[in-house]
Amino acid sequence: MSGRLDSAWCRLHPTALVVELVDSITTMVSLTLSLLVAIRIIVRDFGPWVWALLALAAVAVLVRPAIIWLSTRYRLDADGLSFRSGLFVRKRRAIGYDRIHAISATTPWYMRPFGVVRLTVASGGSADVDITLDAVPVALQLELERLRQTATNGETASGETIGSGSIASSIAETHVSDAQAPNRPVFRASVRDILLFATTDIGVFAAALVVLGFMQQLEDLVPSHWVDVATDSVGGFVARGAFAIVALALAVVATLLAVSIVTAMLRFYGFEVWRRGDDLVVARGLFTRRTMTIPVSRIQTITIKQSLPRKALHLCSAEVGLSTNTAASGDADAMTGTNVLPVISDKRVWDALRDMLPEWDVREPNVIRTGRGLERYYLATPAVVGTLVTLVFLAAALVTFPDLPAYANPWWWAVAAGVIATVWWLACRWLKARTEGYELRFNGTSTPDGAESHARHDPMRITVSNALDSEVSHVRHDSMRIAVTGASALSERTMFTRRSRVQSVSRTTTPWRMASGVEQLSMPLFVMNGQSELRFHAIRGKHAAELAEWAAPEA
Numbered sequence: 001m002s003g004r005l006d007s008a009w010c011r012l013h014p015t016a017l018v019v020e021l022v023d024s025i026t027t028m029v030s031l032t033l034s035l036l037v038a039i040r041i042i043v044r045d046f047g048p049w050v051w052a053l054l055a056l057a058a059v060a061v062l063v064r065p066a067i068i069w070l071s072t073r074y075r076l077d078a079d080g081l082s083f084r085s086g087l088f089v090r091k092r093r094a095i096g097y098d099r100i101h102a103i104s105a106t107t108p109w110y111m112r113p114f115g116v117v118r119l120t121v122a123s124g125g126s127a128d129v130d131i132t133l134d135a136v137p138v139a140l141q142l143e144l145e146r147l148r149q150t151a152t153n154g155e156t157a158s159g160e161t162i163g164s165g166s167i168a169s170s171i172a173e174t175h176v177s178d179a180q181a182p183n184r185p186v187f188r189a190s191v192r193d194i195l196l197f198a199t200t201d202i203g204v205f206a207a208a209l210v211v212l213g214f215m216q217q218l219e220d221l222v223p224s225h226w227v228d229v230a231t232d233s234v235g236g237f238v239a240r241g242a243f244a245i246v247a248l249a250l251a252v253v254a255t256l257l258a259v260s261i262v263t264a265m266l267r268f269y270g271f272e273v274w275r276r277g278d279d280l281v282v283a284r285g286l287f288t289r290r291t292m293t294i295p296v297s298r299i300q301t302i303t304i305k306q307s308l309p310r311k312a313l314h315l316c317s318a319e320v321g322l323s324t325n326t327a328a329s330g331d332a333d334a335m336t337g338t339n340v341l342p343v344i345s346d347k348r349v350w351d352a353l354r355d356m357l358p359e360w361d362v363r364e365p366n367v368i369r370t371g372r373g374l375e376r377y378y379l380a381t382p383a384v385v386g387t388l389v390t391l392v393f394l395a396a397a398l399v400t401f402p403d404l405p406a407y408a409n410p411w412w413w414a415v416a417a418g419v420i421a422t423v424w425w426l427a428c429r430w431l432k433a434r435t436e437g438y439e440l441r442f443n444g445t446s447t448p449d450g451a452e453s454h455a456r457h458d459p460m461r462i463t464v465s466n467a468l469d470s471e472v473s474h475v476r477h478d479s480m481r482i483a484v485t486g487a488s489a490l491s492e493r494t495m496f497t498r499r500s501r502v503q504s505v506s507r508t509t510t511p512w513r514m515a516s517g518v519e520q521l522s523m524p525l526f527v528m529n530g531q532s533e534l535r536f537h538a539i540r541g542k543h544a545a546e547l548a549e550w551a552a553p554e555a
Contacts, residue, residue, distance in 0.1 A: 009073040009084075013116045013135035016072075019108075020065030020134065028061050074133055079151075081121055081144065083131045093131055095123045097144070097151035101324040103293040105141050112289075117141060122324040124298075124526075130324070145293055149278060152295070186356040189271035189342055197317075197343040198264035199257060200309040273340050273356060280320075280356065282340060294338070298322060300501045300527050302360060304349060307491040316346045318353060321497075321527040338529055362496055365483035367437035370539045377518060377538035378433040379426060386422025393418050429537075431487040436536055438543075439483040440550050480550065484534045495534065501525050502534070502551045507544055517541040523551055 032054065072085040080096035106118040119133045119141055133140075189197075269286040280294040301321035310316055318341035344352060353362040371378065397411035480499045487493065502523045509519040521544045523534040536544075 007075060007077065009075045010136075012069060012072055012074075012133060013114060013137070014069070015111050015114055015116055016135035017065045017069050018110060019118060020068050021061070024061045024064050028057050032057060072134075074131075074136070076143070076147070081131060083133070093129065095121055095129070095131055097147040099123050100144065100148045101295065101298045101322055103141060103144055103148075105138075105291040105293075107285075107289040107291075109287045111135065117291075119144075122322075124323040124528075141291075141293070145276075145279060148295065152278075152297070183274065183276045185272055185274050187273040187341065187352055189268060191269075193343055194264050194268050194271070195261060196313070196315060197268065198261040200307065200313065200315060200343065201260055201264065202307055202309060268342055271342060275356065280340070282338075292338070294320065294322065296357065296359060298324075299357070299360075300525060301495050301497045301530070302353065302357065302362060303496075303530065304353075304494045305491055306346065306493070310343070311492065314346050315343050316349055317341055317343055318349060319530065321495075321525070321530045321532075323526045323528055325528040360481075360496060365439035365441075365485070365494065367439050367483065367485050368543065369434075369437040370536055370543050371433040371436040374518060374538040374540070375430065375433045377513065378429040382422060382425035382429055386418065386425055390415060390418035390422060428487070428489055431490060431492070432537055434487075435492050436486045436539075438485070438534075438536075438547065440546070441481050441483065482534070482547075482550070486535070488531075493531075495531065497525060497534070499551060501527075505548045505551050507548065513538075519544045521547060523547070 067087050068085065071087045071090075072083075074081065074083045076082075077094070080094050080099070082092070082094045084090065084092040100121055101124050102122040104120040104122065106120075107116075108118070111117060114135075115138050116135045117138055117140075119136050121131045121133075121144065123129045266286050266288075268284050270289075271282075271284040274281040274283070276293075278296050280296055280299075281291065282294070283289065283291045299320045300323055302318065303321060304316050304318045306316040317339060319339045322338060340356060341349060341352060350362060350364055353360070393411055393414040397409055397415055400411055401409045481496060482499070483494060483496050485492070485494045503526055504524055506522045506524075507519050508521075513519065517540055518538055519541055521536045521539050525532050525534065536547075539547075
């Protein structure tokens, strides 16, 4: 396929039948379980018609993959990738080579002997415009990358706009990529790194709650005496005393950590990041190998995250934001394709990101903490709302079920939940107040002419880009960047983006805030796979005006 375009419509490899079959079985299993739960609750019996429905579902599971495979075709046209599918409802899509924002390849173990991959070609925007090819030759991915680079370079040379950045920025980024980023590995995660990621990943506890909720939904499907035996076993174990409770809690935590380690190994084993010209290539996975090709010029943001466990161990992670939803390929794990540093020391992260993305020149920011001294604007709402709700629960606990002990009264459990939720809300808001801030910077060390108002708060830096001399002024405009710090839940983050990625500026205030010169500010970003705005919950008017002036389009 390399070197020329194949204009004929091509059929997917037969292994696509396996992919569709797995997807059909997964969908049917979830629907069947939901149906059985509903039937058991409503009619309390399984009649012959239920088994007839299950038989029809089994036939649909077997027939659907064949219909999809027979009706799906793709081809490489002169200007882009075309795709068509559907028997009764026919669907046709096309993505121009210069509009490709990311290319994701997934190689399950059963595809490796045939040299085929599951390929998702993502354009900017929602998942509805992406093209997913369930089984195509590996060479197709390399050919698409070559055609995208050819189309993008040709478009840049002709003076047209690329993506959401300026013309000069795209020229500069391509030039820097070609000069400083040859085809080489820029990061590899060791087994130790993966273990650190697994043992500090608090997401496994949230997943455990989801699994627990799903198991509770199955209680109506299993015999009632099984549920009674399990409940009595746990209750008897807890009744043995505090030591037994602690031992049970440790066993649960150990199990969750084991699950987290196994999951992390499956997802990130062999994790490595390469620079291939103007592309960032992320590869990972043990049994199912996943590769994502990200054009550097399409990167909208770089975000460094640090949860509480990782902060205590001086660790962090980093990911890039794109203008396309990378989780739209039908792969639930595709979102982690933009995680370019799963876990790394907070001292090494800056050098690693500069080596990986020299165009961005990521450095530790000198931040203006905008929330300091404004903590009352962060804490007032959770304190008032949380206290009122908890008092309502407390009043209900005192007047209802007076004969029940406290542990058997549901309203006392609601009071405890209200107190915990209020404390959690206050802690999250307090962390936001302590961490929110920004640093405005040019791509260098000196303050340019005409930027004295910004220099009062933060030294701006500018360097001469490697773009054409006629485009230097535009390159300086787009190289004006911002570093924004903040927190989500109890995790801190630092985000870097360019002024050209900011879509608008929204400043809001209230009468009681206006009297103190305090506002709320948000700047939306065209990011589809992560945080999509820069937000300041409470910021002084002078800082809000400075950010609005920075984000204003060039005259």
